[in-house]
Amino acid sequence: MPDNLKDAYRLLSNTLASRGLNVDRMKQRMKAVEIETPSWGYSDSGTRFGVFRQPGAASTIEEKLADAGQVQRFTGVAPLIALHVLWDLDVQAREHDCVLELAKQHGVRIGAMNPNVFQDQEYALGSITNHCSSVRKRAIRHMIDSVEIGKALHSDVLSLWFADGTNYPGEADFRERKHWAQESLVEVYRSMPPNMRMLIEYKPFEPGFYHTDIADWGMAFTFAQGCGDRAHVLVDLGHHLHGANIEHIVAFLIDEERLGGFHFNNRKYADDDLTVATVNPLELFLIYNELVKAEDHPNGNPPIAYMVDQSHNTKLKIPAMIQTINQIQIAHAKALSIDRAALARAQRANDLVGAETVIQEAFNTDVQPLIRVVREEMGLDPDPLRAYNESGYQEKITAERGMRRGSGGLGQS
């Protein structure tokens, strides 16, 4: 450990200890983190105005597993990769052992299974809410197939996002579609093995611009209640209307024992899918504050899947993902740094400035010495971005893969 890191860590430890915190316990919690990165985060992506092509972007499952392996290699807390059925896996081919083997080689495990019921033209007017029953059946079939693939790949999370919605008043009946959605979800739910959980994602708009069938957490929550105890709500940080207090929603869902997971990213305008905590880092910190509290005082909430879902159109994929993991670690470490006793005292005294100051002191703490020491103790380079940049991997994939018409993601059209 270099001297200046040693000094900085010692100073930080003193500060944290003065807040009554157990630094060893903090480090344990930080080492236990498992973040899931998405396979599609390693391939080309874009906006409706076009795909941004990058030399070296992944286009096969092998490449995606390899790239995810790099992120895990340099960060140590991203051992899981989410897969997208259709983009990554051939439903028929049964190449599952091969995928498991490849994952193992690259040091990662398979995380959530993401069925795809939005890509085919048939789903243009809806999948599980399509008024045509054969389309709904096809969507259900695909999701049940995905459950089977998940079983084969040792995944215990089925993560569901639907592009279902309408563009214009009169296009369809909200309630009819609600019934179809619930029926379909129940059918898929019943196909899951007992160790599998279903995550239901909500989103207010896009690609539907008049309504989305699962528009907010309340709707996802109601559908989850209608399925059973292993159906939970997935909170994508970018899927809210302007002003929504996400940390409040997170706390509410935990209290109702239905918070199943996150899609981490950040947004300034719509569902921008920017790197997490790059628009408002305080927000991520306040979300982690709720998560830390829930960990401190557990209730019956299920395990939470910490997943990344971003669209790095202009940033290089792997460096951006390493940056992402770092941003999450910072928010987590800051949330662990709150002086909870001082906070409680200020709250009891109705001292609003004092209570907020406790929160702000934690947020303003430079926790990087702690994170760096954690990495050293995990046998990692304390600066993963620099280490990756110096590893030569980016130059290698740029040279080997070149600029291609990517498959396996939004960029594939």
Add this chain to the structure above:
Amino acid sequence: MPDNLKDAYRLLSNTLASRGLNVDRMKQRMKAVEIETPSWGYSDSGTRFGVFRQPGAASTIEEKLADAGQVQRFTGVAPLIALHVLWDLDVQAREHDCVLELAKQHGVRIGAMNPNVFQDQEYALGSITNHCSSVRKRAIRHMIDSVEIGKALHSDVLSLWFADGTNYPGEADFRERKHWAQESLVEVYRSMPPNMRMLIEYKPFEPGFYHTDIADWGMAFTFAQGCGDRAHVLVDLGHHLHGANIEHIVAFLIDEERLGGFHFNNRKYADDDLTVATVNPLELFLIYNELVKAEDHPNGNPPIAYMVDQSHNTKLKIPAMIQTINQIQIAHAKALSIDRAALARAQRANDLVGAETVIQEAFNTDVQPLIRVVREEMGLDPDPLRAYNESGYQEKITAERGMRRGSGGLGQS
């Protein structure tokens, strides 16, 4: 009936008949409407920058009942008046018989009881979510008192809005407050007689600017579920974040049998409390489309309270309320004018332009001849605004009451 109205009505009837609609049935439904106006809509109101004082604005319960009586007299479909405990009623005084008698004299009935647990300084940091149990108890006590007053005034609706929320991170714990809110609501719920319903209103912000304890329909819905079958959600049209599809929420709540009522108004920016349908009349029409469909195919949803909650700072109070009733009647009549068979045909054929055209043709129909004939058949002047303006009432109250420091509303400070 003047000739031009006769002609216009005949033409409109033909149009409606050509859509397969039963005009007599439409008229019956329009006559059966009962809208509730708020007592505080007749007294001075304002913004945080100051109260706008109007000559003739009501400041006593007698004046408010009299003014509501004028709206009912000229529109015929506004027979109910919501009362605000503290602004209108002395909890101790037991003047209830007098209020009932006055209401009767002015041709109105008492609608929802609105407790006030936000005005006193004691509630600055919350009422039912205050960390101080004595404050919570006081709030519960006031609501139970309001139930008692409601019983005495033959009101069967307890309408609850809470200003509870926080301004800054760290000020309080979301989940702790959630528990207190649920416990308090259950206690009040249990005090209600079997014929009374509880409406729980949600609001995303203001007066709290960091979080509101009942921030959206999902939270109100969860609290209602936690109380019992007679707890329902109140939808205030201005209490949504930008972009929220309110008609979708309305349909969802009806389907869950928890839509208890509305606060009608309109907004362009925040909770502007403007006259309903003056910012986006299509939205109100689409909400009424859901209500008409629900009436056509009833499920177990409770009766819906159609209440107005607006803040006419610069418009004269009574004319603005008559305009409001007219706006609601237009939306209702247009929603009744939809050619449902043609709509279903277009939907089945995936003809989006065709389906929306059916909706738009109804929206673009000039339904005023129908509304005017309905009024004539109810023994009213077909143009209530003009009739009121010519009645001399406004001049009378202006002269008699003058410009005062109003009590009984937001204007009282």
Add this chain to the structure above:
Amino acid sequence: MPDNLKDAYRLLSNTLASRGLNVDRMKQRMKAVEIETPSWGYSDSGTRFGVFRQPGAASTIEEKLADAGQVQRFTGVAPLIALHVLWDLDVQAREHDCVLELAKQHGVRIGAMNPNVFQDQEYALGSITNHCSSVRKRAIRHMIDSVEIGKALHSDVLSLWFADGTNYPGEADFRERKHWAQESLVEVYRSMPPNMRMLIEYKPFEPGFYHTDIADWGMAFTFAQGCGDRAHVLVDLGHHLHGANIEHIVAFLIDEERLGGFHFNNRKYADDDLTVATVNPLELFLIYNELVKAEDHPNGNPPIAYMVDQSHNTKLKIPAMIQTINQIQIAHAKALSIDRAALARAQRANDLVGAETVIQEAFNTDVQPLIRVVREEMGLDPDPLRAYNESGYQEKITAERGMRRGSGGLGQS
């Protein structure tokens, strides 16, 4: 003219006359309208999640001109078609006489020229604001080429939209980019012939999600001022943040003599590119109110280009465009129907309810009989959508063109 239309028209004429309006003058103004439809509105479009492919969608310039010709044939007020350089025209090929000839055959004229400086990967980090001067030069070169093509095609409008912006803080320097944008625009401006006008479009976000270099009307206005008198602002109705009062911006720009044109569409959430007036028809009417007033009392504002820019992913292209023209005509006719004398009287008397009632009476007027009569007098079918649907054209292109991988639009990837 069928009897019921005759009756309805007579009744409407009486109503309009009673408002002091000259119906013949109204009809003249409605007949003089020239709306411009976009070539890319006839080809496949989509969202970032995929392109929606439609059988019969246009993919060549010939097909686009033919389809635009259909819209003009049935509506009579859409004689112009906007072209997109790169999607429609080969910069080198000099096939301009051919395009002019084809347009003539299909009864349309060439409207605005839209250069494309966003499609190539080279522009991923900006075109006229790219820190690399060779990229900026290339973009300027393309725009000057477009000016030349415009001259050859008798177009007098150069319509500029830039995808330029950034995704993350630190990516670039706002002010440096501002200087580059201004310099580039001036260079293009100077290349225009004296009869050509430059329209500068603003947009708050997408595809850049941190900042857009021309983010709002104030920036477009400043850049236009920096170019000269023939540089004006283009208002795309979907390019505003939530709550923006667009009619106010329109009035302000007219007053500053810088309103150059519109991109008509509507939005509920982001830049949804929905059919105009399908989310909030009152808003379009209020915008037309400003346009009608400006026409009544002209100042030095330039001629206004009325252009459509929508993305009909799920609606059939040509029916949706005919619906669009109808929506615009309705807004225009309603704005012409305002009783301006009564409005002025109410305003002078501070009678807010009265003034708004005048506005609402015009908005609630069913102006379709007037529009239908205008069409009949122009030799058109009064119901253009039905007439088109019965013409067999849609079946013909569906059969002939089939479902293809479209070129020439957002759908081309």
Add this chain to the structure above:
Amino acid sequence: MPDNLKDAYRLLSNTLASRGLNVDRMKQRMKAVEIETPSWGYSDSGTRFGVFRQPGAASTIEEKLADAGQVQRFTGVAPLIALHVLWDLDVQAREHDCVLELAKQHGVRIGAMNPNVFQDQEYALGSITNHCSSVRKRAIRHMIDSVEIGKALHSDVLSLWFADGTNYPGEADFRERKHWAQESLVEVYRSMPPNMRMLIEYKPFEPGFYHTDIADWGMAFTFAQGCGDRAHVLVDLGHHLHGANIEHIVAFLIDEERLGGFHFNNRKYADDDLTVATVNPLELFLIYNELVKAEDHPNGNPPIAYMVDQSHNTKLKIPAMIQTINQIQIAHAKALSIDRAALARAQRANDLVGAETVIQEAFNTDVQPLIRVVREEMGLDPDPLRAYNESGYQEKITAERGMRRGSGGLGQS
């Protein structure tokens, strides 16, 4: 200096030096800051639902000057106080020498003069945009009086905010009102002495809920251009629609040499007037990044007035203001900490992750040791909030002033 501060400062100095920064120059810049606090920030405030009364809140000009003096005493960088004519000063009384003397006693100087043309009922439908010329004249008169008072109080900034706007379509004509606004501003502008500047504030809504006459920076900018070189734009951080990139607007205005000043605060929903940087501290830091760059490379932009405008309803006034000053100092110090050479290198290399990392490293730097040392060198306590809390002043004013019906602010009704 305590040892742990010495250690922390040494470590931080090393870090900053490794970024090529001159720590002494940074400290000089931080010491030279002059922030202006508002007199109304020391008295009671509230929302439209009621005023929150605090024991000890100021209600006289003497008390406000005393309280502002406390903030200056403990922070050393808040030597100015903005005054509100009507709330603070009697236009007729000519007690200016007394005010100057009191200010001097309390160690503060008079900052901006804020006329009040919104409080009187006469302005309900507008002040400088009122259709009644006598109302406009009265408003102009009051502003010219305020210029005179400003001269007497040695203020060189006239800060103008107008509540002018409308609530409903039809209420008034935008362009007519625009002309009246411009004429009025010019008349006031001409009354200013050569050393005085006019700041024009914009706001999208509230108290007008349909339109505001000066709705955005583009309108304020246009009005300023119409007045002359000493008319500039005032940016209130809470006066933007959701998503607006404020740092971009700031940079644009600086580049146009029209950025005159700020009203610092923060918002999550509407114009919430929360403590600055408590909703999104990254945003304030990015704004300061533009200010620091402008200071590094000055153009012809005028001096910038750094003013606070917040509404601490539930926080104690003086502690909240000290917290505010601290928040501003943190943003400033972090912006000064950016490694500009590294940033430029990454930008030139199109290394987006690298460039943003430079920004984030500055933001994540704990600059408090630097700020504390600056305070020590200024002869202040390094922790001003604790020092104030221990000073006994709050207890003293609570006891002496008690809870009163405040005058001199929004709380006065």
